[in-house]
Amino acid sequence: MKNINISDKWKKVVSAVVFLVITYVVLYVVGFVMTPKNPLDRASYRTTDIRGITVEEANTLDVVNIGHSGVMYGIIPMEMYEKYGIASYNLAETSQSPREAYDILNEVLKTQSPKVVVLNVDQFFYDKAENRLRFAFQWTLGRAFPIFGAHANWRRVLKGEESCRSINKNYNFSDDIKPCDGNKRMDKTDDVYKMRKSSVKNLEKIVRLCDEKGIKLVLVEIPSTIYWSYSRHNAIEKFVKEHNDIPFIDMNLIDVGVDWSVDTKDAGDHMNFSGATKVSDYLGQYLVDNYSVGNHRGEEKYAAWENDLKAFRDKYGYPNGGKNE
Secondary structure, three states, X not given: OOOOOHHHHHHHHHHHHHHHHHHHHHHHHHHXXXXXXXXXXXXXXXXXXXXXXXXXXXXXXXXXXXXXXXXXXXXOHHHHHHHHOOOEEEEEOOOXXXXXXXXXXXXXXXXOOOOEEEEEOHHHHOOOHHHHHHHHHHHHHHHXXXXXXXXXXXXXXXXXXXXXXXXXXXXXXXXXXXXXXXXXXXXXXXXXXXXXXXXHHHHHHHHHHHHHHOOEEEEEEOOOOOOOOHHHHHHHHHHHHOOOOOOEEEOOOOOOOOOOOOOEOOOOOOEOHHHHHHHHHHHHHHHHHHOOOOOOXXXXXXXXXXXXXXXXXHHHOOOOOOOXX
């Protein structure tokens, strides 16, 4: 029978464990140092254009539009500037969580004082098990190994990259067309979807923050056939009635001109450029009719926006026309 040197075997085990511990500590420390504390920096891991808001001159934005990819594909700030002179920015990121929405808004309000916050609400219903598991996994991985979430900061620190002005204002252009038959879950019902307590808590934090800053809050639901339903509509209606009748625009129940055969890029989950133009036109008109926003076209202070608009037109073949020309 072959003799086994137990001492040598344990030395190898101990050496392997020590190596792994040292590797983890190094990765954790470097990642912790490199991981930004600013919510906008963290958001830029998923949506790099969001940091362009830091380049905008302080206190020049009329409106910030908050949400996930539905906002990024559904609201065109340059459309609202072209037609109504509204200076707005999409404070959105892919798969944005309710807590992230609050953190990012709170950060932006340090340099901007918008008159209106437009908040897309279906992110407050990301409560399926797979979504909760994904958020929990991202949070755990980010805490255990911060280095894996710090790649955006590496570029700025090691390459000296700075935030660049965005002509899109964090809008994601798409001219893809994948039609659908519309939202079949919008038949009227008295059922009220039960929102998770954490979602309600974060929504209430945003309400309080806007109240404290004297900002008008408008809740919206951009046309969507995938996640949205009438019971979720009822949940938001219940919430706004309990909070001083905050305005709520459900574009799934209002005719904003969306044609599901041509206005969606992915069978109803997101708008394409055609659909986003219609959503933005409706939203812009609503904001002008109800709040003191817009009419900045031609103002010297917004000369950079005029340049942005020209660049946006040139890049995307944006159609001419505008109420303030």
